[in-house]
Amino acid sequence: MAVDVLLGLQWGDEGKGKIVDSLANNYHMVARFQGGPNAGHTLKFDGKKFVLHTIPSGVFREGLLNLIGNGVVIDPVILQKEVRNLEQMGIEFRDRLLVSRKAHLILPTHRYLDAASEASKGTDKIGSTLKGIGPTYMDKTGRNGLRVGDVTLPDFEEKYRNLRSKHMRLLRLYPDIEFDLEREEDAWMESLELLRSLQHVDGEYYINEMLKAGKKILAEGAQGSMLDIDFGTYPFVTSSNTITAGACIGLGIAPRQIGEVIGVTKAYCTRVGSGPFPTELDDETGETLRREGAEFGATTGRPRRCGWLDLPQLRYSIMLNGVTQLALTKIDVLNQFETIKTATAYSYDGKITDQLPFDLCDIQIEPVLEDHQGWNQSLDSATDYEELPAAARQYVEALERYLHVPITMVSTGPERKKLILKGMNTQG
Numbered sequence: 256m257a258v259d260v261l262l263g264l265q266w267g268d269e270g271k272g273k274i275v276d277s278l279a280n281n282y283h284m285v286a287r288f289q290g291g292p293n294a295g296h297t298l299k300f301d302g303k304k305f306v307l308h309t310i311p312s313g314v315f316r317e318g319l320l321n322l323i324g325n326g327v328v329i330d331p332v333i334l335q336k337e338v339r340n341l342e343q344m345g346i347e348f349r350d351r352l353l354v355s356r357k358a359h360l361i362l363p364t365h366r367y368l369d370a371a372s373e374a375s376k377g378t379d380k381i382g383s384t385l386k387g388i389g390p391t392y393m394d395k396t397g398r399n400g401l402r403v404g405d406v407t408l409p410d411f412e413e414k415y416r417n418l419r420s421k422h423m424r425l426l427r428l429y430p431d432i433e434f435d436l437e438r439e440e441d442a443w444m445e446s447l448e449l450l451r452s453l454q455h456v457d458g459e460y461y462i463n464e465m466l467k468a469g470k471k472i473l474a475e476g477a478q479g480s481m482l483d484i485d486f487g488t489y490p491f492v493t494s495s496n497t498i499t500a501g502a503c504i505g506l507g508i509a510p511r512q513i514g515e516v517i518g519v520t521k522a523y524c525t526r527v528g529s530g531p532f533p534t535e536l537d538d539e540t541g542e543t544l545r546r547e548g549a550e551f552g553a554t555t556g557r558p559r560r561c562g563w564l565d566l567p568q569l570r571y572s573i574m575l576n577g578v579t580q581l582a583l584t585k586i587d588v589l590n591q592f593e594t595i596k597t598a599t600a601y602s603y604d605g606k607i608t609d610q611l612p613f614d615l616c617d618i619q620i621e622p623v624l625e626d627h628q629g630w631n632q633s634l635d636s637a638t639d640y641e642e643l644p645a646a647a648r649q650y651v652e653a654l655e656r657y658l659h660v661p662i663t664m665v666s667t668g669p670e671r672k673k674l675i676l677k678g679m680n681t682q683g
């Protein structure tokens with residue numbers, strides 16, 4: 256059996272959580288493979304709303320296993336909050352939640368360093384979620400990090416103290432900022448009790464045994480391809496590999512085990528934080544997208560920047576990820592537009608290109624826009640692809656022609672039920 260991968264193709268917040276939840280019943284396990292509590296994955300069903308940061312989005316499906324993979328960075332305080340919130344809402348999942356021993360831990364001083372580093376950058380700041388993601392991955396690659404498995408070892412306290420004092424020395428490089436380290440540290444130490452009580456596994460063995468036994472696994476990405484540390488709009492990116500290759504690293508599966516790659520994209524585009532965004536709309540239209548799409552961060556509440564769908568950017572993400580099918584989300588947000596635009600190329604330096612330039616962060620590129628007819632009506636009554644208005648179908652099919660990948664899912668609202676399948680091709 257193969258591992259199907261589901262990931263975001265833009266700058267995050269594409270609606271991954273909703274699609275994972277919708278597909279989860281086709282699988283035996285959902286496994287998060289990278290990122291940390293910088294992610295906010297929203298799920299809505301039965302009139303309830305949940306936002307998950309660390310816990311995989313398969314948790315609401317009875318009997319389904321959920322693995323926090325080795326590629327994820329965990330803040331035990333946030334994990335504890337998530338577990339307690341879910342339990343308070345009556346979700347029973349502890350015996351179905353597995354945590355890789357090799358996942359790295361976010362310490363309070365990682366968050367302190369994140370905040371100090373951002374503060375020192377002034378107007379060049381990344382716009383980080385300040386969850387300590389960058390410093391934690393730096394310690395991982397710098398071979399200094401603490402991992403989940405360490406919390407049960409006798410020398411854990413000593414390892415913690417050593418890393419903390421290294422961080423305190425590093426903090427002297429930055430101007431002073433407000434950070435109540437003592438309080439944060441007390442909460443962190445207390446939260447380790449819950450982390451210790453969860454089921455720790457050698458995720459790579461666990462997942463490969465499952466594959467051998469014919470079980471189906473869905474790997475859940477966080478962030479989006481344009482936030483990938485290698486291929487995103489560097490340096491305005493996150494600190495992990497968000498693309499399909501990251502699923503191999505972040506779970507311990509071989510590349511040839513990858514099956515379907517489901518790319519999730521909004522029907523328009525958003526980004527939160529700093530950095531280039533070629534199709535950004537700084538006007539009334541952008542404002543309308545933000546309002547209609549309720550585009551405010553699920554983790555930080557920040558307003559998201561909005562713009563038209565960027566097709567050269569999507570093609571780039573499709574190429575990097577080997578996307579085999581697309582889920583198009585939030586198409587309903589376009590309901591009231593007479594005309595919808597998409598970028599088909601970029602213009603800069605007197606040239607037209609469909610490739611993202613290396614120096615994207617330093618130059619001004621203009622999108623070349625194409626018009627599509629809007630549908631000007633609600634999509635609420637459509638449960639079947641053929642029931643969508645003709646103009647909406649024409650939009651979907653124009654995207655397919657340009658991207659050369661089938662759109663197998665069209666999401667028309669935040670709720671679980673608002674998902675139209677179109678010639679679906681998962682293994683489920």
Ligand code: GDP
Nearest residue numbers: 268269270271272296297553585666667668669
């Ligand atoms: P994720 O990080 O990729 O899981 O996405 P987020 O949860 O951060 O952001 C997506 C937002 O859009 C959430 O508020 C979802 O409830 C909402 N959403 C998802 N799909 C749709 C859709 O098809 N239509 C609308 N209007 N909202 C959607």
Ligand code: IMO
Nearest residue numbers: 267268293294295382383384477478493527528
């Ligand atoms: P999900 O999984 C949208 C952005 C931040 C910032 C940059 C670096 O919900 O799609 P970091 O905290 O990683 O140092 O921030 O990346 N970012 C996201 N934007 N959705 C996310 O996750 C994000 N995770 C990080 O806004 O610009």
Ligand code: MG
Nearest residue numbers: 268295296553
């Ligand atoms: Mg999100």
